[in-house]
Amino acid sequence: MTAHNFLVITFAESSKAYEALSDIRQAAQAGRVSVPAAIIAEREPDGHLHLAEGADSRIGDGAFSGGLIGMVVGILGGPLGMLLGWGAGALAGGFVDVERVNRAETAIGEFSSRLPAGTTAIFAEAREYAEEVLDGVVAPLDGVVVRRPAAEVLAELEAAQEAAKAAHREATRVMRQERRQERKENWDERVARLKERFHRQG
Numbered sequence: 001m002t003a004h005n006f007l008v009i010t011f012a013e014s015s016k017a018y019e020a021l022s023d024i025r026q027a028a029q030a031g032r033v034s035v036p037a038a039i040i041a042e043r044e045p046d047g048h049l050h051l052a053e054g055a056d057s058r059i060g061d062g063a064f065s066g067g068l069i070g071m072v073v074g075i076l077g078g079p080l081g082m083l084l085g086w087g088a089g090a091l092a093g094g095f096v097d098v099e100r101v102n103r104a105e106t107a108i109g110e111f112s113s114r115l116p117a118g119t120t121a122i123f124a125e126a127r128e129y130a131e132e133v134l135d136g137v138v139a140p141l142d143g144v145v146v147r148r149p150a151a152e153v154l155a156e157l158e159a160a161q162e163a164a165k166a167a168h169r170e171a172t173r174v175m176r177q178e179r180r181q182e183r184k185e186n187w188d189e190r191v192a193r194l195k196e197r198f199h200r201q202g
Contacts, residue, residue, distance in 0.1 A: 005149060007126060010119050011143050036125055037067055039123050068125050075157065
């Protein structure tokens with residue numbers, strides 16, 4: 001029985017990530033694991049995730065823009081990730097905001113916590129017959145594997161999207177309330193000025 005997993009494999013050295021991806025490609029070609037999509041990305045100092053270019057940095061060309069990998073990379077490196085406490089901004093310089101969501105409690109949060117600035121990682125979607133295959137490939141290269149069921153990751157992405165919608169609705173409500181308060185204050189100021197003028201005339 002195969003397990004459909006989403007993996008983030010981190011490396012301190014980018015060269016080892018490329019070597020590991022080459023070994024993963026060979027393992028897939030040998031039928032030891034199925035990897036429909038994988039790509040190398042680096043967490044930049046400003047928190048953004050830079051996707052590597054070139055055939056040696058990815059497996060499966062069409063799976064990134066609309067696939068699971070593309071969505072995870074987008075949320076980790078984008079404004080929604082920052083909103084939900086998953087962006088690298090909270091990790092810069094080793095700082096962790098304890099007021100934010102406990103990253104270990106969510107799959108995407110755990111991925112983020114393993115991606116401080118300067119880290120290179122392989123993002124992969126895989127159907128694994130045995131976890132030991134990929135673990136054995138990356139261990140000699142000092143890679144650290146974070147593995148979660150793909151269905152769990154997808155569910156979190158759906159929840160994150162709903163959270164973003166709720167945040168937008170709340171932000172809109174607050175802005176409307178502030179505008180109403182501002183209009184009320186302006187009205188009161190105008191009435192007060194008018195009263196003062198009448199008082200002076202009297």
